[in-house]
Each structure stands twice: as C-alpha cells, then as structure tokens.
C-alpha cells in the first residue's frame with residue numbers, strides 16, 4: 001500500500017485523537033457502501049474539497065500562496081492515487097482523452113519507489129494529464145493529492161527541475177481533516193501506487209478486455225457466415 005507521504009504524516013500524528021480518527025473511519029464506512037469505483041473516487045474528492053474549501057478561499061491564503069493556474073511544480077512529482085482514482089482517470093482516457101503513452105510507460109517503468117522516479121529527467125516526470133497550456137486536463141477529476149497542499153510563498157520552491165531534495169520542507173496550507181479523509185480512502189482501497197503505475201495497469205486491463213471482446217465477436221461472426 002502506497003500512502004501519500006504528507007497526508008500519512010498528519011495521520012500518524014492525529015490517529016490517536018478521536019475527532020480525527022473518526023474522519024478516516026467515516027470515509028471507510030461510506031466507501032464500503034458505494035459499489036462503483038468511479039463514484040467512490042468522486043465521493044472522496046468531494047469530501048476533500050469540502051474540508052479545504054474555507055481555508056483555500058481565505059483572502060490571506062489567496063494572497064500568500066504561490067499556487068496558481070499554470071504552475072506545474074506538483075505535476076512533475078510523484079503522485080500517489082488509489083485504485084478507484086485510477087479507474088476514474090482510465091475511464092476519461094478510454095472515453096477519448098489523448099495522453100502520451102510513451103511518457104506513461106517511462107513513468108511506469110520507474111515503479112513505485114520515489115528514488116527511481118526522480119532519476120527520470122524533469123521532462124519525463126511531467127504528468128501525462130498536464131496539457132500543453134500547463135493546465136490539468138482532468139482538473140474536475142484530479143486525484144485527492146492534487147486537491148490539497150497549497151504552498152506558502154513563491155511557487156518556485158516546489159520545483160524539482162534541479163532534482164528532488166527530500167529534506168527540503170515546504171510550508172503548506174491544508175487541513176488535517178482532508179489528510180485524514182485521504183488516508184481513510186487509501187486504507188480501504190484494494191490497491192494504490194503512483195499515478196502512472198495504477199493508471200497503466202487499468203488501461204492495460206481494459207485493452208486486453210477489449211481485445212478479447214473483439215476476438216469473440218469475430219469468432220461469432222465467422223460462425224454466422
């Protein structure tokens with residue numbers, strides 16, 4: 001199980017406090033009642049947005065945070081997602097959104113370990129959903145991790161263009177509640193990992209299914225002839 005590092009730190013710090021552990025428990029309980037993976041992903045995204053809404057809308061945060069549309073710092077880092085989130089993203093791709101499959105493969109080859117991911121060049125680490133205008137192509141359905149963690153100060157401090165420094169600490173604006181919700185969703189997920197690896201696996205599964213379906217169809221057409 002690959003937990004998002006920042007949310008996991010919050011979880012480890014607050015899991016002993018009932019008010020916070022209840023949030024993870026609430027998420028787990030609700031997700032077990034929803035049968036559709038894409039609906040489960042959307043449910044978690046709504047909860048995370050709700051917890052962050054007030055703080056992100058605060059005029060001081062707007063003034064002091066460097067996070068703005070067009071900044072792509074986070075989009076060259078390793079993003080952890082749940083299997084449900086991967087299903088949601090795969091559905092968008094299967095519905096016709098074009099992504100750079102060669103780029104996805106490179107990132108898949110790096111696996112789940114961050115040290116291998118950060119050996120890739122900066123360009124190769126670019127998320128496959130980052131559009132040519134530097135905007136997220138799946139903004140409404142972006143993963144939980146992409147919905148939280150606004151940085152205080154200049155956004156250039158998030159850049160990993162000159163390599164990733166795991167000791168560098170950023171001052172982040174987020175809510176502990178949203179982190180507890182995110183960890184709840186990862187705890188109940190069948191699987192989780194990097195965006196590339198999880199998405200790639202599901203796309204592969206759906207293309208195999210499509211191929212089998214087409215083969216069966218062509219066999220039954222042969223029999224009809």
Ligand code: SF4
Nearest residue numbers: 075127129130136146
């Ligand atoms: S899903 Fe969107 S916001 Fe998240 S890393 Fe990719 S491009 Fe950036």
